[in-house]
Amino acid sequence: MVAPFDATEFRRTLGCLPTGVTVITTNMPGGEPAGMACNSFMSVSLDPPLIMLCVGHASSTLIELRQSGAFCVNILGSDQGRLCRQFSVKDIDRFAGVSWTESAAGPELCDALAWMSCSIETEQVAGDHVIIVAAVTALRVNRDEPAPLVFHRGRFGSFREATAEPLAR
Numbered sequence: 001m002v003a004p005f006d007a008t009e010f011r012r013t014l015g016c017l018p019t020g021v022t023v024i025t026t027n028m029p030g031g032e033p034a035g036m037a038c039n040s041f042m043s044v045s046l047d048p049p050l051i052m053l054c055v056g057h058a059s060s061t062l063i064e065l066r067q068s069g070a071f072c073v074n075i076l077g078s079d080q081g082r083l084c085r086q087f088s089v090k091d092i093d094r095f096a097g098v099s100w101t102e103s104a105a106g107p108e109l110c111d112a113l114a115w116m117s118c119s120i121e122t123e124q125v126a127g128d129h130v131i132i133v134a135a136v137t138a139l140r141v142n143r144d145e146p147a148p149l150v151f152h153r154g155r156f157g158s159f160r161e162a163t164a165e166p167l168a169r
C-alpha cells in the first residue's frame with residue numbers, strides 16, 4: 001500500500017501525542033549489558049500482566065532481546081533526558097557513567113522511577129518494526145519523584161497536572 005502522505009507528515013502527526021520514555025535493558029550471552037531508549041512501550045493486559053513494545057528490524061538490540069528472551073523496562077524520570085539520548089546513540093558505550101545493578105532480566109538503572117522484569121511471550125512483524133508482547137515477572141517502584149520524562153514533538157519535557165475544571169452539564 002502506498003500511503004497518501006509522506007513520512008514527514010506521518011512523523012509530525014504522531015509527534016502530537018506525547019509518550020512516556022523507557023530504557024529497555026537485557027543481558028548479552030557473555031553477561032555484558034545491552035539497552036535502548038524506547039517510547040513505544042505500552043501496557044496490554046492486567047490479568048495476566050502483559051506489556052508490549054515495538055522494536056525496529058534494524059535494531060541491534062532486537063538481536064540481544066531475542067537471544068536473551070528477557071528484559072528489564074526502566075521507566076525514566078524527567079531528570080533523565082540526557083540518559084535517554086545516550087541510550088539511542090549507536091556505536092558508543094551506552095552504559096558509560098550510568099549506575100546500574102544486575103538483575104536476571106536485564107540491568108536496573110539506579111535512578112529509574114520503576115523497573116519491570118519481563119519475559120518475551122510473542123513476536124509479531126509489523127512493517128519495519130516487530131511488536132514484542134512480554135509477561136511481567138517482577139516489578140518495583142524505585143522513586144516517586146521527579147515526574148516522569150515525557151517525549152513530545154522530538155523534545156523531552158515533564159508532566160504537569162492540569163487544573164480540574166467542572167464538566168459541562
Ligand SMILES: Cc1cc2nc3c(=O)[nH]c(=O)nc-3n(C[C@H](O)[C@H](O)[C@H](O)COP(=O)(O)O)c2cc1C
Pocket residue numbers: 021036037038039040041054055056058059060061062084085087088089090151
Ligand atoms: C525518545 C526515544 C524513543 C525511542 N523509541 C524507540 C522505540 O520505541 N523502538 C525502537 O526500535 N527504537 C526507538 N528509539 C531508537 C533506539 O533507542 C535506538 O536508537 C535504536 O534501537 C538503534 O540502536 P540499536 O541498533 O543499538 O538498537 C527511540 C529513541 C528515542 C530517543
